[in-house]
Amino acid sequence: MTTTTLTDALPAHRKRGRFAMRAAVVALLLWVLVPLWLLAVNTFSSPDAVNGFPKSLVPEFDLGSLSFFAGFQGVSRALLNSAIVALLTMIMSIGLGAPAGYALSRFDFRGKESFRLLVLMTRAFPLPLLALPLAVMFIRVGLDDSLFGLALVHTTLALPFAVLITFSLFSGIPMELEEAAWTLGCTRIGAFHKVVWPLIRPGIAASAVFAFVISWNEVFAASVLTIQNRTLTAFLLQSLDVSPMPLKFAGGFVLVVPALIFIFLVRKYLFAMWGIANR
Amino acid sequence: MAIIEIKNVAKRFGAVTALHNVDMTIADKEFMVLLGASGCGKTTLLRIIAGLETPSEGEIWIGGRRVDHLPPRQRGIAMVFQNYAVFPHLTVFENIAFGLRMQKTPQDQVRRRVTRTAELMHIEQLLERYSGQLSGGQRQRVAVARALAMEPEVILMDEPLSNLDALLRLEMRAELKGVLAEAKSTAIYVTHDQVEAMSLADRIAVVHKGRIVQAAEPIEVYRNPATRFVGSFIGNPPMNFLPARADGGGRWSVAGFSLQGPTAERPLEFAIRPEDLTPAEAGIPAIARVVEPLGPHLLVTTEVEGQTFRAVLESERRVVPGDRLHLAPMPGRARWFDPETETAIAA
Amino acid sequence: MLTPARIPYLLLLPATLFLCAFFLYPFVLVAIEAFTRDGTFTAQNFQTALGHWKFPAAMTNTLLLAAVVVPIQTALALLMAVLVTKMTSGRDMALYVFTIPLGISDLAAGIIWLAIFEQSGFLNSMLYHLGIIDQPGTWLGYQSKGVIFAAVVLAEVWRATAIMLVILVAGMGLIPKEYDEAAEVFGASPWKRFIRVTLPLLRPSLQTALILRVILAFEVFAVVAALGGTSLPVLMGETYHWQFALQDRGVAAAFAIVILAISIAATLVIMRALRVPKEARI
Numbered sequence: 001m002t003t004t005t006l007t008d009a010l011p012a013h014r015k016r017g018r019f020a021m022r023a024a025v026v027a028l029l030l031w032v033l034v035p036l037w038l039l040a041v042n043t044f045s046s047p048d049a050v051n052g053f054p055k056s057l058v059p060e061f062d063l064g065s066l067s068f069f070a071g072f073q074g075v076s077r078a079l080l081n082s083a084i085v086a087l088l089t090m091i092m093s094i095g096l097g098a099p100a101g102y103a104l105s106r107f108d109f110r111g112k113e114s115f116r117l118l119v120l121m122t123r124a125f126p127l128p129l130l131a132l133p134l135a136v137m138f139i140r141v142g143l144d145d146s147l148f149g150l151a152l153v154h155t156t157l158a159l160p161f162a163v164l165i166t167f168s169l170f171s172g173i174p175m176e177l178e179e180a181a182w183t184l185g186c187t188r189i190g191a192f193h194k195v196v197w198p199l200i201r202p203g204i205a206a207s208a209v210f211a212f213v214i215s216w217n218e219v220f221a222a223s224v225l226t227i228q229n230r231t232l233t234a235f236l237l238q239s240l241d242v243s244p245m246p247l248k249f250a251g252g253f254v255l256v257v258p259a260l261i262f263i264f265l266v267r268k269y270l271f272a273m274w275g276i277a278n279r
Numbered sequence: 280m281a282i283i284e285i286k287n288v289a290k291r292f293g294a295v296t297a298l299h300n301v302d303m304t305i306a307d308k309e310f311m312v313l314l315g316a317s318g319c320g321k322t323t324l325l326r327i328i329a330g331l332e333t334p335s336e337g338e339i340w341i342g343g344r345r346v347d348h349l350p351p352r353q354r355g356i357a358m359v360f361q362n363y364a365v366f367p368h369l370t371v372f373e374n375i376a377f378g379l380r381m382q383k384t385p386q387d388q389v390r391r392r393v394t395r396t397a398e399l400m401h402i403e404q405l406l407e408r409y410s411g412q413l414s415g416g417q418r419q420r421v422a423v424a425r426a427l428a429m430e431p432e433v434i435l436m437d438e439p440l441s442n443l444d445a446l447l448r449l450e451m452r453a454e455l456k457g458v459l460a461e462a463k464s465t466a467i468y469v470t471h472d473q474v475e476a477m478s479l480a481d482r483i484a485v486v487h488k489g490r491i492v493q494a495a496e497p498i499e500v501y502r503n504p505a506t507r508f509v510g511s512f513i514g515n516p517p518m519n520f521l522p523a524r525a526d527g528g529g530r531w532s533v534a535g536f537s538l539q540g541p542t543a544e545r546p547l548e549f550a551i552r553p554e555d556l557t558p559a560e561a562g563i564p565a566i567a568r569v570v571e572p573l574g575p576h577l578l579v580t581t582e583v584e585g586q587t588f589r590a591v592l593e594s595e596r597r598v599v600p601g602d603r604l605h606l607a608p609m610p611g612r613a614r615w616f617d618p619e620t621e622t623a624i625a626a
Numbered sequence: 627m628l629t630p631a632r633i634p635y636l637l638l639l640p641a642t643l644f645l646c647a648f649f650l651y652p653f654v655l656v657a658i659e660a661f662t663r664d665g666t667f668t669a670q671n672f673q674t675a676l677g678h679w680k681f682p683a684a685m686t687n688t689l690l691l692a693a694v695v696v697p698i699q700t701a702l703a704l705l706m707a708v709l710v711t712k713m714t715s716g717r718d719m720a721l722y723v724f725t726i727p728l729g730i731s732d733l734a735a736g737i738i739w740l741a742i743f744e745q746s747g748f749l750n751s752m753l754y755h756l757g758i759i760d761q762p763g764t765w766l767g768y769q770s771k772g773v774i775f776a777a778v779v780l781a782e783v784w785r786a787t788a789i790m791l792v793i794l795v796a797g798m799g800l801i802p803k804e805y806d807e808a809a810e811v812f813g814a815s816p817w818k819r820f821i822r823v824t825l826p827l828l829r830p831s832l833q834t835a836l837i838l839r840v841i842l843a844f845e846v847f848a849v850v851a852a853l854g855g856t857s858l859p860v861l862m863g864e865t866y867h868w869q870f871a872l873q874d875r876g877v878a879a880a881f882a883i884v885i886l887a888i889s890i891a892a893t894l895v896i897m898r899a900l901r902v903p904k905e906a907r908i
Binding site: 021024025028029031032033035036038039041042051052053054055056057092095096097099100102103104106107109111112115118119122123125126127128129130132133134135136137152153155156159163188213216217218219220223224233236237240241245248249251252255256259260262263264267270271 | 633634635637640642644645648649650653659702705706709712713718720721722723724725726727728729730731732733734737739740744745746747748750751754755762784792795796799837838841844845847852862866869870875878879882886889890893
C-alpha cells in the first residue's frame with residue numbers, strides 16, 4: 001500500500017524515469033530469455049519440424065528430437081563422462097582450494113603474497129591451452145584419453161576460483177568465533193568442525209557447484225584430451241559439421257539445463273563470492 | 280587459586296614491537312583492568328594470556344602453572360570478546376552450554392548451570408533464540424553468561440562494553456561488577472574507557488606504547504599519575520600542564536605565580552587537575568576563552584601564557600569569555616613532572 | 627610437529643603443488659615445444675604459424691571480436707547493474723535471469739544462436755512470417771563473413787555479459803550508499819553521479835571484470851566453431867586445427883604462445899589504465 005501511494009506522489013519526470021527503467025529491464029530480460037526459449041522450441045519439436053521451414057515460435061511438445069538425441073550412438077556415454085569429469089573436478093578443486101582459502105583468510109605468513117600472485121596469474125593465462133602440453137605428458141604417464149586426466153586440467157581452471165571464493169567465505173566468518181571456541185575448550189580442528197564448518201557448509205556447496213559448472217561447460221581442453229572417452233561438449237563439437245540439426249539442438253539443450261539449475265541453486269552466493277574474490 | 284604472573288613478556292610483529300618486556304602479577308580474585316589508547320598493546324597482552332597469541336619472549340603463569348606453551352583450552356580461562364562471538368548457528372542455550380559440552384559435563388548438570396547463569400544474566404527467556412534474533416545488549420549478556428558458565432578460574436574480557444550504546448553501557452557496567460564479584464574469578468579486563476576502568480577495577484594497569492607505565496588502585500592512578508601520559512590520559516577534562524621555573528629553595532614560579540614544590544635545579548613541569556583549582560586573590564593568571572555550563576559544574580577553558588588551561592568551577596559562578604581570573608591550586612594537589620623523562624617528581 | 631607457524635604452509639601445499647604441476651610446468655612445456663623442433667632451438671614453428679595464410683585473418687578476427695564484444699559487454703553489464711541496484715521489486719528475479727548465461731557454455735551459446743541464424747532458423751522464419759522474404763536466405767554461408775561476425779558478437783554478448791555483471795554488482799555492493807547520497811545533496815544529477823562517483827569507485831571491479839573478459843575473448847573458440855565452422859578463423863580455432871587436423875604440436879604451441887602473449891599484454895594494459903592507488907581505495 002505504502003509503495004503505491006509513494007509512486008502516485010512522484011513528480012511526472014520521476015514517473016517517466018520509472019517507466020523507462022521498467023521498459024529497459026523487460027527488454028533485457030527478453031534478450032536473455034528469448035534465445036533460450038527458441039532453443040527449447042527446437043528441442044521439444046519433432047526432427048521434421050526442426051529441419052522444416054518456416055518455424056513456429058511455440059514448441060510441438062514432441063519428444064522426437066530428444067529421444068533421437070538420447071538414442072544416438074555415444075551420447076549416453078558422453079553425458080556420463082561429462083558428469084564424472086565434473087564431479088572429479090568439483091572434489092579436487094574444493095579439496096585443494098578450500099584449505100588454501102582457509103590459510104589465506106586466517107594466517108599471516110611469509111609467502112602469502114607469492115601464493116596470491118600465483119593464483120591471480122592463472123587469470124592472465126588462457127588456461128584451456130594447458131591441454132596441449134598435458135596431452136603429451138598424459139601419454140607418457142598413461143593418462144591419455146582418460147577422464148581423470150581431463151579432470152586435472154579442469155581442476156586447474158576451477159582451482160583459482162575455489163581458492164578465491166573459499167577465501168572470501170572464510171573471511172566472512174569472524175576469527176573471534178573460532179577463538180571463542182578455543183577458549184571454551186576446543187582444539188583447532190574441533191573449533192573448525194563445531195563452529196566454522198556448520199557456517200561455511202552452504203557456501204562450500206555453492207563453490208563446489210561452481211566448479212562443477214566450469215568443468216561441465218569446458219570445450220577446448222575436453223576436445224583436445226578425450227578421443228574415445230568424449231565428454232558431451234567434446235562430442236558435440238566434433239560432430240558439429242556432421243550431425244543433423246535436431247541432434248545439435250537437443251544436445252545444446254541438455255548442456256544448458258544442469259547449468260540453469262546450478263546457477264539457480266547458487267544465486268544467493270554468486271555476488272557475495274565475487275564481492276571479496278575480486279580483490 | 281589463580282594468581283596470574285606475567286614474566287618479561289614481549290611481542291614483536293615483524294619490525295614492530297607491540298609489547299616491551301612486561302612484568303606483572305595479578306592476585307587471586309583480583310579485578311585488573313588494562314587501560315590504554317587503541318594500539319597501545321593492551322589487547323595483545325590479553326590475547327597472549329588467553330593463548331590466542333604467542334609471546335616472542337617471556338612466560339605466563341596461571342595458578343602456579345606455566346601456560347605459555349599451552350593452547351587456550353588448557354589454560355583454565357574463559358573469555359568475553361569485543362564483538363561477543365556468539366555462535367550464529369547455535370541457540371543461546373547451546374552457546375552457553377558450548378564450553379561445558381566440550382568438557383563432557385553430564386547433561387543434567389549442563390542444564391542446571393546454563394539455566395543458572397542465564398538467570399544471573401537475565402536472559403532465561405531467550406534460551407531458544409539464535410544470535411540473529413538478539414539485540415547487541417542481549418548478545419553481550421550471552422557472551423558473559425557463556426564465560427561464567429565455565430566457572431573459570433580466570434575470566435578475560437576484551438572491551439566487552441565498547442559496542443553498546445551509552446545508557447546500556449552504564450547499566451551493564453554495574454551489573455558486570457556485581458556478577459563478577461560473585462563469580463570469584465580472577466578477572467582481566469581490557470578497555471580504553473577510563474570511567475569503565477575506574478568503576479570496575481581493583482587495580483588499573485595503564486598501558487602506553489607497549490609498556491605498563493603504572494599499575495595501582497584507581498584513585499592512586501588518578502591522584503598520583505606516575506607519568507605525564509597517565510595524568511593526561513586519565514581524567515576528563517585532562518590534567519593541565521605548565522612549565523615551571525625554579526626560584527631556588529623549593530619555590531617555583533608558574534606563569535608568574537609562586538608556589539612551593541620539590542627541590543630541584545632544572546626546570547620542571549607543573550601539573551594540576553582542572554577540578555583542583557579555585558578562583559582566589561592570588562593564583563595563576565588566566566583569561567577565560569570558552570565557558571561551558573555543564574550542569575553540576577562550570578567548565579572554563581582559559582589561556583595562560585598562550586597555553587590552554589582548564590578549570591572546573593562551581594556552577595553558580597558567573598564567568599564570561601574575556602574575564603581575567605586568578606586560579607589557585609588546592610593544597611596538596613599540585614603535581615610535578617620531569618619534562619625529559621616525563622616521570623613524576625615527589626614534592 | 628604441527629606448530630601454528632607451519633599450519634598455513636601445510637594447508638597451501640596441495641594447491642601450490644597442483645598449480646606448479648598443472649599450471650606452471652605445462653606452460654614451460656608449451657614454451658619449449660613452441661621454440662624447438664626435433665630437439666633444437668628454432669623459430670621455425672613461429673615462422674610456420676605466422677606465415678600461414680590464415681594467420682593474419684585469425685589474428686585480426688580475434689582482436690576485432692574482443693574489441694567489439696568487450697566494450698558492448700561492459701556498457702551492457704553496467705546498465706544491467708545500475709538497473710538492478712535501482713530496482714525496488716523483482717530485483718532477485720531480474721538478477722537471476724541476467725546471470726543465467728553465466729552457467730551456459732560457449733558451445734551451447736553457439737548452438738542457441740545457430741538455431742536463430744541457420745537457414746531454416748528462427749530469424750528467417752520470423753522474416754517469412756512478417757512477409758519480408760519468400761525464401762529462406764543463407765545467413766551463415768562462408769561468403770557472408772560479416773553476418774557470421776555479427777552472429778558471433780551477438781552470441782558472445784549474450785553469453786558472457788553475465789560474468790561482468792556479477793563482478794560489477796558485487797563491486798557496487800561494496801560502495802557505501804553515502805557517497806552517492808552526498809553527491810546528490812551537493813546537486814549532482816543521476817548521470818553525473820554515475821560518471822563522477824560510482825564509476826571511479828567501481829574501478830577495481832571494473833579492472834577485474836575487464837581482464838577476465840578480455841582474456842576469455844581471446845580464447846573464443848566454440849561459439850565461432852558452432853556458428854561459422856572454419857569460415858571465420860580465430861586463433862584458438864587455428865591452435866585446435868594445427869593440433870588435430872595437421873598433427874603439428876610445435877606450430878600449435880607457437881599459436882598458444884601468441885595467444886598467451888596478447889593475453890598478458892592486454893592484462894598489463896588494463897591494469898595500468900585502471901590502476902587505483904592503494905590509498906585511494908574504499
